[in-house]
Amino acid sequence: MKKVVIIGGVAGGASAAARIRRLDEQAEIVMFEKGPHVSFSNCSLPFYLSGVVADSKKLLMMTPDSFEAKHNIDARINSEVIAINRADKMVTVKNTVTGERTTESYDQLVLSPGASPIVPKLPGNDLPHVFTVRNVVDIERLHNAIVENDAQNIAVIGGGFIGVEVAENLRLAGRNVSLVEFAPQILTPFDDDMAQILHKEMVDQGVELIVGDGLAEITPNLIKLNSGKEVAADIVVLAIGVRPETTLATEAGLEIGEKGAIKVNQNYQTSDPNIYAVGDAIEVYHRLMNKQTRLALAGPAQRQARAVADHMYGIPVLNKGVIGSSSIQVFDYAAASTGLNERTAKEMGLLVEAVYIIAPDKVGLMPSSNPLHFKLVYELPTGRIVGAQAIGKGNADKRIDVIATLITMNGTIEDLKELELSYSPMFSTAKDVVNLAALVATNLMAGRFKQVRVNDVRRLVEEDAFIVDVREANEFAQGALKGAVNIPLSELRERMEEIPTDVPVYVHCRSSQRSYNAVMALNNSGYTNVANISGSFLGISLY
Numbered sequence: 001m002k003k004v005v006i007i008g009g010v011a012g013g014a015s016a017a018a019r020i021r022r023l024d025e026q027a028e029i030v031m032f033e034k035g036p037h038v039s040f041s042n043c044s045l046p047f048y049l050s051g052v053v054a055d056s057k058k059l060l061m062m063t064p065d066s067f068e069a070k071h072n073i074d075a076r077i078n079s080e081v082i083a084i085n086r087a088d089k090m091v092t093v094k095n096t097v098t099g100e101r102t103t104e105s106y107d108q109l110v111l112s113p114g115a116s117p118i119v120p121k122l123p124g125n126d127l128p129h130v131f132t133v134r135n136v137v138d139i140e141r142l143h144n145a146i147v148e149n150d151a152q153n154i155a156v157i158g159g160g161f162i163g164v165e166v167a168e169n170l171r172l173a174g175r176n177v178s179l180v181e182f183a184p185q186i187l188t189p190f191d192d193d194m195a196q197i198l199h200k201e202m203v204d205q206g207v208e209l210i211v212g213d214g215l216a217e218i219t220p221n222l223i224k225l226n227s228g229k230e231v232a233a234d235i236v237v238l239a240i241g242v243r244p245e246t247t248l249a250t251e252a253g254l255e256i257g258e259k260g261a262i263k264v265n266q267n268y269q270t271s272d273p274n275i276y277a278v279g280d281a282i283e284v285y286h287r288l289m290n291k292q293t294r295l296a297l298a299g300p301a302q303r304q305a306r307a308v309a310d311h312m313y314g315i316p317v318l319n320k321g322v323i324g325s326s327s328i329q330v331f332d333y334a335a336a337s338t339g340l341n342e343r344t345a346k347e348m349g350l351l352v353e354a355v356y357i358i359a360p361d362k363v364g365l366m367p368s369s370n371p372l373h374f375k376l377v378y379e380l381p382t383g384r385i386v387g388a389q390a391i392g393k394g395n396a397d398k399r400i401d402v403i404a405t406l407i408t409m410n411g412t413i414e415d416l417k418e419l420e421l422s423y424s425p426m427f428s429t430a431k432d433v434v435n436l437a438a439l440v441a442t443n444l445m446a447g448r449f450k451q452v453r454v455n456d457v458r459r460l461v462e463e464d465a466f467i468v469d470v471r472e473a474n475e476f477a478q479g480a481l482k483g484a485v486n487i488p489l490s491e492l493r494e495r496m497e498e499i500p501t502d503v504p505v506y507v508h509c510r511s512s513q514r515s516y517n518a519v520m521a522l523n524n525s526g527y528t529n530v531a532n533i534s535g536s537f538l539g540i541s542l543y
């Protein structure tokens with residue numbers, strides 16, 4: 001009978017335990033968790049702050065008793081593994097309540113200790129009103145501190161997924177929330193043109209968004225930023241990133257990789273073949289970057305856990321590496337991304353092009369139809385898709401999941417153009433946004449039209465470039481680019497002589513679709529230097 005010991009009882013650890021049991025009814029499975037809870041929904045923690053999750057107990061999906069009853073798994077809470085003796089295949093466990101120490105033998109060991117929030121070394125970082133968010137205890141503590149002190153002003157430091165979700169949920173709870181991000185934008189999986197949509201939404205919903213500034217000091221009632229700015233803060237939440245939990249592995253002499261996380265092979269075995277590691281604590285292979293990376297997400301952790309169990313029982317698993325797919329709700333918007341964004345792809349030296357379209361997510365007649373901002377990044381000259389980002393009030397995640405699938409299958413813009421997706425007016429359009437993006441991309445690649453990007457528009461305006469706005473006159477009257485000439489698409493053919501042939505011409509509308517038709521009409525009428533402004537007025541107005 002095999003004996004498996006697992007360190008960490010949440011995403012990776014609990015998944016590994018459950019799969020091992022499904023493969024082997026006889027195995028002895030002992031799972032140690034240093035905290036008071038196993039198998040909780042980390043990803044739902046922020047939603048307790050707004051009341052979307054009404055009771056923190058609901059965050060707990062399993063208990064030691066239910067593990068025992070349903071799966072015959074010995075889950076031990078308040079049990080921190082403090083040492084691994086590889087020679088004797090033993091772990092030392094400390095009871096975090098009583099301090100008592102015991103040992104436990106193993107045949108195989110699985111490490112899934114996760115990652116811990118980074119706390120910057122700054123004055124005031126240990127004050128009682130400073131919090132991090134990692135587990136149920138953390139979120140209950142934060143929630144109670146806010147409610148008991150009726151804290152009104154809350155500063156969230158860090159504009160990654162956790163920071164944004166915490167800020168949003170606190171705002172929904174009626175608090176004054178400031179979100180501080182050191183980088184020029186929040187949520188770095190998105191390119192800056194896409195992030196502007198999310199910035200606007202945060203601000204529109206009443207969050208004080210401060211980007212390009214860092215935390216310098218925390219005092220009891222305010223935070224001071226690098227710029228000298230002061231922000232009122234009765235509570236401070238630090239969400240500036242996580243550090244992989246490698247202490248135990250390091251002390252046991254296991255190899256740590258170049259990214260500072262536990263090094264594993266394709267079967268998630270550490271440098272000791274009897275010890276596996278999964279989740280936030282390990283390095284993974286990024287198949288688009290062709291290098292090791294860290295990816296602190298629940299889906300990969302659970303897949304790795306299953307692969308570990310399968311490998312233990314001789315079931316072959318092909319490790320395809322990761323591409324990095326994620327999604328997040330930002331108030332009324334859903335935002336999702338997969339693969340590489342344009343910025344990262346270019347930094348890596350990949351030759352890529354990107355198209356940015358804004359198309360209805362459903363047939364316009366439907367009550368809940370909304371524009372979906374969609375950006376597709378593909379390699380030149382192969383057309384291989386390497387990434388996508390989608391933001392809108394509808395199903396951005398569905399579109400990104402289609403692209404994630406294609407990336408995994410090495411799909412190209414031609415494949416996406418021909419991809420047959422389901423359609424009904426309530427769900428999409430007959431040519432879905434993703435198909436449309438592929439049509440634009442294939443036209444662009446074939447040289448059938450040219451484009452410039454929304455972030456070039458400021459320069460074009462300053463240079464007095466010839467910009468044609470093909471929206472209707474009433475739309476133009478409500479706001480337009482300085483110096484733009486209004487020739488609605490419906491009048492273009494009669495008024496074409498107003499457009500010069502000897503200078504570059506830039507065309508935009510609201511969402512790039514009418515302007516694309518105008519560009520093609522001009523191209524087919526002898527114009528040779530016409531470009532569509534990708535992103536058009538909806539994109540421009542965010543800058």
Ligand code: FAD
Pocket residue numbers: 007008009010011012013032033034035042043044045046079080081082112113114115133134135161162245248278279280281295296297298299301
């Ligand atoms: P964890 O699930 O964190 O489990 C590790 C456990 O190991 C911890 O409970 C820890 O106490 C325990 N442990 C550590 N050391 C020891 C030891 N020595 N002895 C015993 N026990 C130990 N991912 C997504 O994909 N989508 C999301 O929307 C999302 N939202 C998130 C929101 C929040 C607020 C947080 C915190 C994370 C979120 N994540 C999300 C990330 C996701 O939760 C993690 O990637 C995933 O939980 C990693 O699994 P893991 O098993 O490696 O670590």
